[in-house]
Amino acid sequence: MLESDLRHQAAQLNTQVMSHLENVDVTFRTGVIGEHDQEFLELLPATSDIYRFKLFDDTGQVIWSTRAAEIGSVTNKTDFIATVAMGNILYNHEEKPIAEVDFFDTDKLDASAPSTRHVAEIYTPAIKDGRFLGAIEFYSDITQVRNLFITRVRLSLFVLCSIALLALTAVIVVLYRTNLQQVRVLRARAEKERELMDDQLRLAREVRLLGELNEWLQSSRSLDELFDMVSRFMTHILPEAEGSVYVYSNSRDVLDGCASWNGGTHKAHIHPEGCWGLRRGRTYEFGASEIDFVCEHAEPHDGRPYFCFPILAHGETVGLLHLRALEDREECFHASKKLAQLCAEQISMAIANVRMRDQLHDQSVRDPLTGLFNRRHMTETLRKSINRSQQTGAPLSLIAVDVDHFKKFNDTHGHDAGDMVLRAVGAALEQGCDRDEVACRTGGEEFTLILPDNTPEDAMTRAEKLRQAVEAVSVRYGEKSLPRITISVGVAHYPAHGTMPQDLMRAADDALYAAKDKGRNQVQVACGAPGNIAAPLPVQGQQRETQKSSPPASAA
Template identity: 75%
Template sequence: MALAERGTINHRLKWTGITLLLISLAIGAGWGVYRLPAPLVERMLRTDILKQSELWKRRVVLHLEDPETTLRTGHIDGHDAEFLTSMPEASDVYRFRLFDTSGRVVWSTRQGEVGLREDSAFFRADVARGMVYYLQEVVPLSEIDGLDLHTGNIQNSSAHHIVKVFMPVTKNGRFIGAIEFFTDISDLRATFITRLRISLIVLSGVALLALAMVSLVTYRTNRAQLRSLHKQSEKERDLMADQLRLAREVRLLGELNEWLQSSRSLDELFDMVSRFMTHILPEAEGSVYVYSNSRDVLDGCASWNGGTHKAHIHPEGCWGLRRGRTYEFGASEIDFICEHAEPHDGRQYFCFPILAHGETVGLLHLRAHENCEEEFHVSRKLAQLCAEQISMAIANVRMRDQLHDQSVRDPLTGLFNRRHMTETLRKSISRSQQTGVPLSLIAVDVDHFKKFNDTHGHDAGDMVLRAVGAALEQGCDRDEVACRIGGEEFMLILPDNTPDDAVSRAEKLRQSVEAVSVRYGDKSLPRITISVGVSHYPAHGTMPQDLMRAADDALYMAKDKGRNQVQVAKGTPTETGSADSNGQKVRTSGPVAAA
């Protein structure tokens, strides 16, 4: 009985010890659940808000006509003021201010703050030296502008957590001002803390429950059962590792999709692909190819993780492209090596055709690193998802490029339209003002165009316009831009051309159009001629409308003098040509000589 009682006492003592241990762990877990989420969430929010602040700053700076002048003088035109005022409604920012280099507020969503000065030490010590300053504080609800615009459900609290971020604005490494953003993180912070606490509670509960079961089984079973428990624990760890890996893959895929959808060009997109694929599939090297415009070859665009890509490959040289589906080398007894995979060292590889809207647009090639074949084979599904993300992003970028091209192109001739011409001319004038390079503008009008339409029909007229447009486009070189501004009227922007060169180019253009022969049906249309007017910057104006008006005036003068000739706007001396009775410089050309 004494041994039995002693065994019972030992059993109770051991069980009591295990119980106290579990209670201690539960208390520790409860303390961790209550105390840990807040600093963790605030650290994550800090990183996210700093990234967002950089994007907000970029939006403001890119939108301002002249950020340096705006921050220095505080002068903001109506268009910029409208954008700045509407920005809080289109972002998570509820309030922001613009500062000059001395810390004076030059613009604020609160107009009464304009003229105030930020005298904080961190502005002079950190922000003025190009460093970002992040400050989180608790403020009353009354301090938050437009709270209803940023929170769907305002919590029953008299104070909110807000973040102030001072973003320095620099130009060529020089500090020119700063932007301070205010954002309310109360609801987001509370939501993340709650979710993290719930997750920690669940994980802590599972852990404590598992620990209790393991302790009980360990206490009451033999060594065989203990070994079985160890095996089960290993399976659980593997399962947890798989779940963590899956969660990481899902997160990275989400981030990849978000970044790819925000890319502005294919070059930027492929740079993002290279950086993400290094983290998503570290056990594989890879490369990506995209069909060229001619679709006879694929161009190598990017590679990562030690992989290389060739400048061009033929679609017939890839078994994945030839068969129209994913090809895995090393999965069968008999495999054939793709030409683009040469030289081959026997490692497994994947070829994923990249599809967009049912059309093959490229190829994703992945090759296993040495001693990573098993992990590489398991990653096939993930790699397939990556290929799908890349294909959607490529389709979006191309569609965006097509829409942009359609918005600035004339659908009949393929030349740029009036809107694009005006923007390009404005930029060319600004460049000429800064660098002093010459700039000329050529206005073109098809002579007697109405007769083509009345005599031969509008289809024939369209063929004439396309022929003239093709002649203008062939005459363009470097940064020169040919535009159709409406009807039978065209314009040609000639940067980096002296006045004499521009007149010579205009005459060559007139001659090239005159030499064009257009067939309509079974007959040739009458000879096409054009009247041309030339204006120069800054002799004929420093604004786009002034140069266009001067070129048009010279064009109408060419028509008045008999058409099929080149006339230069008044006020520009040229080394060739003669002056009319009004002092107008002209260049004789065509069957009708300028008076």
């Protein structure tokens, strides 16, 4: 505060000096002080609070001073150029001997008085029209003002301390009188804050577990893996409840039990009408009303409260999440309803995603007409089967199938009839598959059957049974039955007829065309196969395509 006042006074004195000088520019540039200016400058200490001042040019050289001996000297202060020349006021407070303070009467001092005085040195820039001309340094004895200021501050602090002490005393008295009540309030508040903190920690844990549950469920590859993840996570997320999950079967007439946890059990199948949550289309909470009805799937019931959450996905009910309170955990169980609802939503989204992924995968590998695997899946499966046979030495056979005179069905009875024929052949192939065997429709009226772990003799037997099964099929179209369906079959064995997928497929196709050349409706094995079945006839590529697309005149 004192420094701020001194800076303000120095700025006023600077203005006063600059305004009284006859020619400021000439004075600071040449250092020549006129007679009138000399009189004014000499009278200034007597009419102000300063006892000494100097004028500097822009290089820091003294051009005038109340002490004539200082004229011509150069200031040694490094802050002169850095601060004053930039247009700022430089303030310096020092304690100097009394002898250096001009006009101070030392005779009036007591012997015990201090031998030093507090002096403020203030440099103010001399600026005109935005140009730095020099500086004016003022010396002021601030001892009395400083002592008075310190005395007032001490007095103020004493008064404030006295007031604070009185106030503190009053507060202590008030606190003492209300201590018991405040302690009770503080304890209640602390307990409430502790409960709030516990709730915050519990909520943070629940959010973290829900996030982890969602991440794991979204990465599951199958429903079985998904329900295993659900069982493990629900044990941690809802430790106060036992539970189980049910999912609608493909027929949607029953729900299949898929998983249970925390000591809970699930039935193999339940009916939708046996659950009040599914019947009412919303969450059912047993034990929340005066009158409750037990769901059939919750029998036998021991009176414990439970939840039934319908699992919804894309607006459709896909399953049921059933939770029942563990013994002596009913209070915590009711408080977990919202969290349980969030878990049901996470499970529903995960089930929908897995089913959608399965549907998209089926669409990418299935033939839409017959439901058999397509050529893409057949090629990939054959490659994997060959790799497995190379590693284990297990036998592998490939059967190529082509419907005889298929064009005749389309031309005579229409394409709808042809589609029915393809479906019938596809169904016969699918019924003939077992274990890891794969039936595929590779295009048009062509089919392929991959038979891992089948010896060449078994593969030939399977091919003949397939031919007989197709021949026995009767397809009705409208009010009449279509002509008898026959197939030509070619069989190739790994590794006798090839070690690469394309080689094995080519060998099976060659055997297939050999069967057609020999009159159709028969089984032929590729050239070089074991057994006593004849090898295929050599047929050139263009002739083979012609025979495949156009039946012989006699067949037509």
